[in-house]
Amino acid sequence: MAIADNAAMSNTSTGLRERTRRAVRREIAETASRLFLERGYAATTIDDIAAVVGMSQRSVFRYFPTKEDLLLEKFDLAAEQLLDRLARIPAAEPIWSALRQAFEVMVPETDRPGHDAAAEAIMRVVFGSTSLFAGYLERLQRMQDDVVALLRDGRPGATADLRAVVGAGFGCLVAAQRSWLDRSDPCPFAAMLDRAMAMVAPAPPPRQRH
Amino acid sequence: MAIADNAAMSNTSTGLRERTRRAVRREIAETASRLFLERGYAATTIDDIAAVVGMSQRSVFRYFPTKEDLLLEKFDLAAEQLLDRLARIPAAEPIWSALRQAFEVMVPETDRPGHDAAAEAIMRVVFGSTSLFAGYLERLQRMQDDVVALLRDGRPGATADLRAVVGAGFGCLVAAQRSWLDRSDPCPFAAMLDRAMAMVAPAPPPRQRH
DNA sequence: GCCATATGTGTCAGCAACTGACATAATAGA
DNA sequence: TCTATTATGTCAGTTGCTGACACATATGGC
Known part of the structure; x- marks a missing residue:
């Protein structure tokens, strides 16, 4: 089953899916940091971040549990x-x-x-x-x-x-x-x-x- | 102006308005504490508290800035x-x-x-x-x-x-x-x-x- | 190359914590 | 009693966050 495979490779850097996921994750975090620095934390909305990254608000929350x-x-x-x-x-x-x-x-x-x-x-x-x-x-x-x-x-x-x-x-x-x-x-x-x-x-x- | 009067009497216990306000405040806080103990903090909603106290949610927020x-x-x-x-x-x-x-x-x-x-x-x-x-x-x-x-x-x-x-x-x-x-x-x-x-x-x- | 399965994403609906605006009732003070 | 202040309710709206569904895409076995 793929479950076992995933568990096995989750630590390693292998796995294209993991890599892209990590990349998207990093991009979201970096965009968020940038916006927080520019506009302030409270003034930046998750929708703002999502818009800049180019994805839906819902997807941002799939990568990060909270703001x-x-x-x-x-x-x-x-x-x-x-x-x-x-x-x-x-x-x-x-x-x-x-x-x-x-x-x-x-x-x-x-x-x-x-x-x-x-x-x-x-x-x-x-x-x-x-x-x-x-x-x-x-x-x-x-x-x-x-x-x-x-x-x-x-x-x-x-x-x-x-x-x-x-x-x-x-x-x-x-x-x-x-x-x-x-x-x-x-x-x-x-x-x-x-x-x-x-x-x-x-x-x-x-x-x-x- | 009443502004000066208010500032002057705000510390003292005089002023019926202040007293009732303090009483309402205390009642809200006590009800909230009770509900938090009984149902847990996250499971208790401001609407719940407001309902038990017998006022609107908006009024609760007039007494306490946050949950x-x-x-x-x-x-x-x-x-x-x-x-x-x-x-x-x-x-x-x-x-x-x-x-x-x-x-x-x-x-x-x-x-x-x-x-x-x-x-x-x-x-x-x-x-x-x-x-x-x-x-x-x-x-x-x-x-x-x-x-x-x-x-x-x-x-x-x-x-x-x-x-x-x-x-x-x-x-x-x-x-x-x-x-x-x-x-x-x-x-x-x-x-x-x-x-x-x-x-x-x-x-x-x-x-x-x- | 094909198919079953897993995975990522968008959309939508909804909840809860707040907030501002407006209308109205109660009340303190002149 | 009249007037200005204050307390409250209602309503609409924003934001963080979640579940459910549908759809697309990619993965891995054949």
Whole structure:
């Protein structure tokens, strides 16, 4: 049956259908981002996006479950990378610095020499819209669950404690992101994140029996 | 003009109109909470609520801007109390313990002997619905702005640093709330919050020049 | 090349959260 | 009592989102 075939090839890049589907998906997301940047999130309607892409509104919803997902799925990719990175960090590493390293993937392009302005602009759209920001925070929360699940085996301590530390770390992340967007003079995001996280858990962590 | 009069009496409890308005408002909120508990948030429609209260859907929206506000405005009251409490804490107090004390108002009734089951049930509704939870997190974020603004004068340090510490504190708060809702054996929320916050910032805080 | 099946798409109808506009009733204040 | 404000209902409309149906296209086995 084709079902088995599909399941088997869904991860691989093979399968013409998958490829075109992915391409259409990307085109929708990119058009949406562009329109959101140009006209603002609330002022852009799904019908607008559909019209530009050249398909019906219904089809847009077949690719993306909600309007928010059109933008926020970008962060799902970051979430995967974050977990990937975290998984490679040895368990001996203190949690706080492990988190700091993992957060490196969260704002990948903004500090690089090229300084991808689009990434920052999208961040401003997300942080500027109440509903988008709410959705972003909720995604961060779900991300924390994955992080906790990953850190749980390999490290000692109760889940509740782990959750608290991870929650505090993500709190610092969001604080740093907001402070960075509010910055007056040019300042790399990594520095803001360092400062934020150093503020909370200073160098010698007393928890951590190795 | 009546405009000035209204502005003058809006705070006081005088004014029959204000009083009835407040009463209607409360009735709507209570009916909404009840229906959300009974049928679930998503399954309850504004028309349902309006029908039970005995008014038109349009009028419900005249009292509450969004469906979310019907539930989440409860936390606005908590936010006020939190700021109130925080304002009374002397500036000499370390930020972390000041936050811990202020958080005391966040889950007021659940730990008391009476154990207001409604409060916990509402919490479960909020934490159980994706959109409600997102809105809750966004409100917590705005609450943090107020907390930072309050702590800024009276304490040394840059706003960004303050924001990080406060963000970490609220991160612990949410983590404790989630852990508490997940609890298997009976456990007071205050204890969970203590543990969560102790986990992140241990007893002797190295920042804090007094 | 042909056929059965799976898949993508458009269209349409409908629901629910909102919003603005208008008419009307109730009411506070002079 | 009269007037200006306010509360409410009704109605129409927008937007996000969903299910159902029909149709076209493409895929894979023969």
